[in-house]
Amino acid sequence: MVNAIGTKQEVMDILETVKDPEIPVVSVVELGMIRDVRIANGVVEVDVAPTYSGCPALDVIPILIREALEKAGHHPVEVRNVISPPWTTDWITEAGHRKLKAFGIAPPVERTTDASFLSQEDKVVPCPFCNSEHTRMVSRFGSTPCKAAYQCNACLEPFDYFKCH
């Protein structure tokens, strides 16, 4: 049986449904992990930028991508890990930022090109629940490699910060 391969946009639409297993509200597209999609000679090729080298979700995400595309009738599918240029939180989309915040994770407050990042100052991270800027870092490392642990001094709620990377 010959399958209709479809267009790049159709593939991207399907990838929008593939969520990060650790943060099930944002898609791999919103996280900026999809670097390229090519459809050539009947093969769908997806370039994925791994986030943190040691993130346990990294082994799962290519499998989820393949499953989603195959379920929609796209195959064969080839998922390639592309480490150069390295993934950065600068690639997280606007929608990604919004969804992280709505989920209770403060999105990155700066870009890796900002002077504050380069000089390693700690910026104010507003609380994703009450928006107060009166927050403090509890630990540089949170529940997953991409996050730091914070607490809001105003509403006292602890929260995760998706750190600038």
Place this chain on the structure above:
Amino acid sequence: MSKQHFIQYLLHLADNGLILGQRLGEWCGHGPVLEQDIALTNIALDLIGQARLMYQYAADLQGDGATEDTLAYLRTERAYRNVLLVEQPNGNFGDTIMRQFLFDVYNFLNYEALKGSADERLAAIATKSLKEVRYHLRFSSEWVIRLGDGTEVSRDKMLAARDTLWRFTGELYTPSEIEREMIGLGIAPDWSSMADTWKARVKEVFSEATIPVPEDGWMHTGGKDGHHTEHLGYLLTDLQYLQRTYPEAQW
């Protein structure tokens, strides 16, 4: 260039990450407080992830059925090329922080220089890893300062940790024969000119931590050539147990 020598160099970099990652993993469930328990194991994850990228590269070059797993789990003690510092036991939290800091400064400078390596794939791995190591260095520097410039007890422990571990730092910036070959090819950074930078960075944090920098004395070397301290054998027994007992077991 001898392909085998390049593989040995990659294994040296990978083993540093794997062995230190394994050591930090021993803290899992035993950290002084929950946040630091999580921090140490997060750093372990980063280090093992970086090591995987290097083992995969080495396995690709080696062929012959080698995989990241056979390289990580099925070599004998003498085949490991990690520096002696990373295999030293965890000791107390201060010992672990001191070991981490001394290694992080090295690891940071090493990856920073490797970004310009003549080998493209290695340069890409270094560029990615550096982003993570920068964060490790910040973490360990802050803790060295906090504990060194802390209470009398914490300061004494940091001074003792320094005295135990300092003798392993010379190896970091003393190139092995294989490293010298790689330096000549523009693949590895030339540590003979970077040793002073390492010392200056350490001194900067030490002075803020009110920890005097010791005089350089006798330095232990040999890890890069497979001559290890007795601690590595015990560590590998733990690390390799499952694969040795149930060969090719899959998660």
